[in-house]
Amino acid sequence: MKFRKLWHDFGNLISLIRRDHKNILWIIGIGALAGAAQPFVQLVFYSKILDLILGGLYYECIKFIIILLCTTLVLNLIAQACKQSIVVLREACNDTIYLRTADKAFTMEYEEFEKTETMDAIRRTKSGENGSGGIGSQIQSAYSVTEQFVSILFSIAFVITLFLQFRNGSENFMSAYGSFFLILMGFTLASVICMKLASRSYKNYYEVEKKNEHNNSLSMYLIALATNYQYGKDIRLYSMQDLLVKQFRIMLKKINILFIKWGVTDGLYTGIIVLITQLGTGLVYIVIGIKAIEGVISVGDVLMYAGAVLQLNSCIRIGITEVSQFSYRSEYLNTYYEFINKPSIHYTGTLPIEKRNDTEYEFTFEHVSFQYPGTNNLILKDINLKFKIGAKFAVVGRNGAGKTTLIKLLCRLYEPTEGRILLNGIDIKYYDFTDYTKIFSVVFQDFKLLSMPIEDNVASGGEVQEGCIWKALEQVGLRTRIDRIPQGLKARLYKNNGEGIDLSGGEAQKLAIARALYKDGPFVILDEPTAALDPISEAEIYEHFNDMIQGKTAIYISHRMSSCKFCDDIIVLDNGRIAEQGNHSKLLRENGIYASLYHKQAQYYTS
Numbered sequence: 001m002k003f004r005k006l007w008h009d010f011g012n013l014i015s016l017i018r019r020d021h022k023n024i025l026w027i028i029g030i031g032a033l034a035g036a037a038q039p040f041v042q043l044v045f046y047s048k049i050l051d052l053i054l055g056g057l058y059y060e061c062i063k064f065i066i067i068l069l070c071t072t073l074v075l076n077l078i079a080q081a082c083k084q085s086i087v088v089l090r091e092a093c094n095d096t097i098y099l100r101t102a103d104k105a106f107t108m109e110y111e112e113f114e115k116t117e118t119m120d121a122i123r124r125t126k127s128g129e130n131g132s133g134g135i136g137s138q139i140q141s142a143y144s145v146t147e148q149f150v151s152i153l154f155s156i157a158f159v160i161t162l163f164l165q166f167r168n169g170s171e172n173f174m175s176a177y178g179s180f181f182l183i184l185m186g187f188t189l190a191s192v193i194c195m196k197l198a199s200r201s202y203k204n205y206y207e208v209e210k211k212n213e214h215n216n217s218l219s220m221y222l223i224a225l226a227t228n229y230q231y232g233k234d235i236r237l238y239s240m241q242d243l244l245v246k247q248f249r250i251m252l253k254k255i256n257i258l259f260i261k262w263g264v265t266d267g268l269y270t271g272i273i274v275l276i277t278q279l280g281t282g283l284v285y286i287v288i289g290i291k292a293i294e295g296v297i298s299v300g301d302v303l304m305y306a307g308a309v310l311q312l313n314s315c316i317r318i319g320i321t322e323v324s325q326f327s328y329r330s331e332y333l334n335t336y337y338e339f340i341n342k343p344s345i346h347y348t349g350t351l352p353i354e355k356r357n358d359t360e361y362e363f364t365f366e367h368v369s370f371q372y373p374g375t376n377n378l379i380l381k382d383i384n385l386k387f388k389i390g391a392k393f394a395v396v397g398r399n400g401a402g403k404t405t406l407i408k409l410l411c412r413l414y415e416p417t418e419g420r421i422l423l424n425g426i427d428i429k430y431y432d433f434t435d436y437t438k439i440f441s442v443v444f445q446d447f448k449l450l451s452m453p454i455e456d457n458v459a460s461g462g463e464v465q466e467g468c469i470w471k472a473l474e475q476v477g478l479r480t481r482i483d484r485i486p487q488g489l490k491a492r493l494y495k496n497n498g499e500g501i502d503l504s505g506g507e508a509q510k511l512a513i514a515r516a517l518y519k520d521g522p523f524v525i526l527d528e529p530t531a532a533l534d535p536i537s538e539a540e541i542y543e544h545f546n547d548m549i550q551g552k553t554a555i556y557i558s559h560r561m562s563s564c565k566f567c568d569d570i571i572v573l574d575n576g577r578i579a580e581q582g583n584h585s586k587l588l589r590e591n592g593i594y595a596s597l598y599h600k601q602a603q604y605y606t607s
C-alpha cells in the first residue's frame, strides 16, 4: 500500500467533495482529533486519579474527576457533531454524485456516451458502489482512517514517553536508549510487514472483484429482468424462468469459487497481522512490567501505558482494515473520477440557428460516408442528397440498409466519417447543438416514453400548455383515451414509479407522435411512425398528416410502401448507398428495388 497513492486518493476525494461541501476537511480534521484524543485524555486522567487516590489526595482527585468529565463531554460533543455531519454528508454526497454522473452523461456527445469505454466507466462506478458503498462510504472511511491515524500518533507518543522514563538514573538494558531504538525498529518492521500483507490482501480482493465485474453486471441484469413487470409476459410465455435461474446459479457458483480462494489467503494474512500486533503488544507490556518493578513508573502510569498499548493495537488493526477498504474503493472511484473529469467532447458549434417563419431550412448531404465508432464497415457510403424545404421525403430500403443511421447523422447524434452535411450552406457542426436540435421533431423507431405524467411526456421539459397538448393528442387520435383517465394529463405512465397507466404499443406510438407535433419543429422525421398502429389509425394519421405538419419538411422512414405514394421524393437505400431516387411513379417505371418492394407488399393486398 503506497502511502503516496493513499495520500493522492485522499486528496482526490476531498477536492471532489469540497466543490459542494467546503468544510469537509475541517469536519474530518477536528472530528478525528477529538475522537482520537478522547481515550488518551481519559487514560492520562485515570492514571492521575489512581495515583492521587493511592496517595490519599481525595480533594485533588475530585478536581481531576470534574476536569475529566468536562473534557470528555466537550470532546465527545465535538466528535459526535462531526460524525453526524459526516453521516448527513454521506447521503448528500451520494446524491450529488448521482446528479453529477447524470449531468455528465447528459452533456456528453451521444457518440461519446454510447462508446463501450463510457458505458464501462459508468458500470464500474456502479459495481464499485454495490460492492463497497460508493462515495458515501468512502467519506466515512476517510474520516475513520484519519481518526485511526491520529490515534496511532497519540499511541506512539505514549509509547515513546514510556521508553523515555529512564532519566532517573536507571542504567539496565531495557531502560537504555538502545532498547528504545531497538523496539522502535522492531515496531517499524512489524508495521511494514502488516501494511504489505494488508496491501496484498486488498489487491487480491480488488482482483477478485475485477474478475467478478461481469458476474456482478449479469446478476444485476438478471435481477432487473425478474423484477421488471415489462419483461414478465415474455418470461412466462416462453417459460424462461428456468433459463434465468440456471444462469443465476452458474454465476453464483463462479462468484463462490473466486471468493473462497480469496478467503483462504485473506484469512492467512489476517492471522499473521494479528500475531504480529499481539507480539508487539506483549513486548511493550513486558517493558511496562519491568519499569513498574524497577519503580520507574507509578501504578497509575501502568494503567495509562497499558491502555495506550491496547489502543495502539486496536488502532493498527482497524486502521489497516479501513485503509484497505479505502484503497479498494479508490480503485473504483478512480474510474469515476476519470469519467467525471474527462473533458466532455462537446458539440463544438456556436452559430445560432436563424429563426425563420418560412421554415426555410434546407439540408444537403455532400459525399457523406459513415462507420460507427469501434467498427470497421461503412454503413453509409458517399451519400449525396438535398432535402428541399417543404417537401415530403420517404427513405426506404431493406433492414439494416442504413435508414435510421442517415437520420442520426442529420440530427447530429453522430458526425460523418467523411463528407459533410450542410444547413442552408453551412456545415451543421458549426451550429450551436441545442439550437440545432430545436429544428427537429423526431419520432424514432425505438422511441422512449418516460414513467412520468402524460403532460410532461408530451411537453418533454418545455412549458406545459394544456390546450396545445390536448390539440396534439386530438391530432393523433388519443384525446378520448386520455380523457377517460381520471387524472387526465397528470396520469403517470407505467408502474415503475408507483401507480401509473399502461398504454398499448399503438397508443404509445401515438403519444410519441403527439410529443413531436407539440414540439412543432420545422423539420419532421418519423421513423416507422405507424408500425404499431391499426389500419384505421394509420389511415387517419396519413390523411391528417399534411394538416398536422402544415408545409414543414418531412422525412418518413417506412416499410409500408403504400405510405410513400404521397411523398415528393423517395430515397431508396441499399447497402449504404442511394440506389434509386424519385417519386412513386418514376420509381415504379424504373422497375428496380422500390418497384420490387412495392409489388411484393401489394401482392398480399390483392386477392
Ligand SMILES: Nc1ncnc2c1ncn2[C@@H]1O[C@H](COP(=O)(O)OP(=O)(O)OP(=O)(O)O)[C@@H](O)[C@H]1O
Binding pocket: 114, 372, 373, 375, 379, 397, 398, 399, 400, 401, 402, 403, 404, 405, 406, 445
Ligand atoms: N450504435 C451502433 N453501433 C454499431 N453498429 C450499429 C449501431 N447502430 C446500428 N448499427 C448497424 O448499422 C446498420 C444500419 O442500421 P440502421 O438502424 O441504420 O438500419 P435501418 O435501415 O434503419 O434498418 P431497419 O429497417 O431494420 O430499421 C445495421 O447493420 C446495424 O447493425
